[in-house]
Amino acid sequence: DTEVTQTPKHLVMGMTNKKSLKCEQHMGHRAMYWYKQKAKKPPELMFVYSYEKLSINESVPSRFSPECPNSSLLNLHLHALQPEDSALYLCASSQASQTHSGNTIYFGEGSWLTVV
Amino acid sequence: GENVEQHPSTLSVQEGDSAVIKCTYSDSASNYFPWYKQELGKGPQLIIDIRSNVGEKKDQRIAVTLNKTAKHFSLHITETQPEDSAVYFCAPGGGYNKLIFGAGTRLAVHP
Numbered sequence: 222d223t224e225v226t227q228t229p230k231h232l233v234m235g236m237t238n239k240k241s242l243k244c245e246q247h248m249g250h251r252a253m254y255w256y257k258q259k260a261k262k263p264p265e266l267m268f269v270y271s272y273e274k275l276s277i278n279e280s281v282p283s284r285f286s287p288e289c290p291n292s293s294l295l296n297l298h299l300h301a302l303q304p305e306d307s308a309l310y311l312c313a314s315s316q317a318s319q320t321h322s323g324n325t326i327y328f329g330e331g332s333w334l335t336v337v
Numbered sequence: 338g339e340n341v342e343q344h345p346s347t348l349s350v351q352e353g354d355s356a357v358i359k360c361t362y363s364d365s366a367s368n369y370f371p372w373y374k375q376e377l378g379k380g381p382q383l384i385i386d387i388r389s390n391v392g393e394k395k396d397q398r399i400a401v402t403l404n405k406t407a408k409h410f411s412l413h414i415t416e417t418q419p420e421d422s423a424v425y426f427c428a429p430g431g432g433y434n435k436l437i438f439g440a441g442t443r444l445a446v447h448p
Contacts, residue, residue, distance in 0.1 A: 225380075263426055263438035264381065277435065311380050325371070326436060328380035 224248050225329035227312050233335045236302060242332045244295040244312030251317035253295040254326065255287060258309040264328075270295060271317050302336045309333055339364040343427050343439030350417050351447055358442045360427030361409040367429040370403055370410045371436070376423045384425075385412070417446045 225246045234240045252271050256264040269277035270289045286298040309331040315324040340363040350356050371386035387394045387401045394401050403410040424443050428436035
């Protein structure tokens, strides 16, 4: 079983709503990630946090706003989304190192988001 | 940036047969080579990985081989079982764990 927990598993929201996706891990990992996966496509990296600081933003639109309140939690705040943002949003975590290279990344089960 | 190609896109085998999936990458700086399995409705699960200083790694029915010179690595599954049916992704990575996923291979194992 994955040790990365995501809530909610399913979310339906309107284009004017504000909602949040939540992610939690208790493996002591200091790097956390958000990925987006469209149907029948591979996961695509959105954000990387290292030691609670945002280290990578893959040019994600500002309607997606990540937040890392502490080393175990990662949130993704959603506002004014479009129907094309409907996808599976995956949270992941790994050990962090100076180069962050070659550390195993563990994924959660994802949050299915539908924007109507 | 990294360009990753994964073949085949679909693979159908009979139970007990072997399956091989190949991943080709472009970034010579990549030094970490994982394979993920994703079952329907679930997140990707790491099944095996290899680092650039090793040519082959085996874990029971699963093995990964790496050819850094040719920039490709392969997943080998022997004695396939129906529960091996899933989508498999390669995701070569380098600095900052920036994994770039291949397009995926849908494996179907028929009883």
